[in-house]
């Protein structure tokens with residue numbers, strides 16, 4: 001989602017610390033904000049600062065560009081009313097940030113109370129209220145049938161133990177796993193992610209940590225880094241159920257790493273026994289605003305004269321049943337020149353000319369970079385092969401039914417597409433005819449034969465001399 005003026009966001013715990021910084025950063029992009037907090041004085045002040053930021057983008061709106069709603073997020077009726085007020089004022093909800101949270105005020109083992117004001121409250125606020133706010137945000141976003149992003153504030157203490165506050169650590173661990181389990185909502189247009197910083201500068205929580213402890217951890221996380229992380233989770237369409245860990249010593253990292261994840265993820269199709277390392281999709285699968293592709297602008301058998309590179313906008317969202325493929329290798333096919341000269345089209349010269357410019361390239365392998373909302377069988381990061389027009393491009397939009405998931409986005413896969421297909425048809429025919437022996441048949445597609453079939457032994461021999469174009 002592009003952060004642009006006119007979107008709206010609801011931020012719980014927006015009156016101070018991280019919630020305040022995020023509210024102001026959203027306001028600086030011209031985004032309307034509802035600040036939800038217990039603290040009236042600080043909350044009103046943040047709302048008025050957001051309004052000032054918004055004044056640079058909007059005039060005569062007829063409604064306030066920022067609201068403060070006094071609310072206890074652990075009270076379900078209270079928080080539901082805050083979402084309703086937001087919807088009634090801004091007509092939708094694009095972003096929800098659940099930042100309200102506390103550390104456990106009394107050491108767990110010394111607590112003689114029933115926990116209503118201590119450990120129960122910490123769990124209620126840090127975990128139960130986050131679940132409730134996520135539920136209400138989804139409901140609000142679905143009511144207006146628009147895509148949305150939810151960010152839950154986890155903590156590094158939700159990834160690894162914090163001996164000093166097991167209740168806080170346990171509640172944040174819950175937020176992390178709750179959010180990571182919400183990946184499927186991306187098919188409904190809602191991406192829910194969790195942000196896990198270590199101690200953040202200029203926050204009460206950070207100050208309570210003690211300077212020695214913070215220094216062992218490499219120093220405070222800068223607030224700008226937290227804002228940057230949150231904005232990445234909002235803008236990067238590939239992020240859903242993603243957990244962004246932020247430390248001052250290592251920077252921003254997604255947790256767990258794909259290698260860690262591979263230890264426990266069970267594939268639906270059993271992986272063939274192979275020595276090849278498991279493919280790991282790049283961590284920074286960022287979607288650009290535009291991309292480059294080759295188009296045929298002149299009908300000619302001379303491919304160089306026929307084509308040119310153009311930059312084209314990446315139009316989002318994707319059609320519901322389509323996926324966006326980031327092309328890594330595209331195959332050069334002998335038929336490219338037939339296609340660029342218009343031989344695959346019927347009609348008069350004038351009819352042919354009217355088709356220009358058109359996309360070209362027949363075969364490619366890459367990674368799925370985004371999926372349409374009705375696509376349930378494919379996910380972002382899956383290596384995929386395609387045999388559709390438009391493969392000479394950095395990105396290409398393809399109906400999901402045309403996607404061939406593959407083990408790895410390697411160049412060898414490209415050789416097995418059109419050429420492999422023709423070879424397999426030939427093989428089928430040969431098997432039926434049962435009459436040739438010891439004869440090499442070339443794949444009819446190219447003179448330099450990507451793949452040959454040794455008929456008598458029914459072996460497929462791949463000549464690794466195929467050409468590939470790299471878009472890495």
Ligand SMILES: NC(=O)c1ccc[n+]([C@@H]2O[C@H](COP(=O)([O-])OP(=O)(O)OC[C@H]3O[C@@H](n4cnc5c(N)ncnc54)[C@H](O)[C@@H]3O)[C@@H](O)[C@H]2O)c1
Pocket residue numbers: 012013014015016017018019036037038039071072073074098099100101102125153154155156196197198199200201203204205206
């Ligand atoms: N500060 C850090 O170092 C740090 C590190 C990692 C994660 N976090 C998490 O980030 C979030 C924000 O932390 P912060 O440091 O900005 O905290 P903060 O104390 O500065 O802000 C929290 C806000 O939540 C509000 N709040 C508390 N209880 C509420 C309730 N019942 N209903 C509504 N609002 C309530 C408070 O009034 C306050 O304005 C928390 O969830 C925290 O656990 C903080």
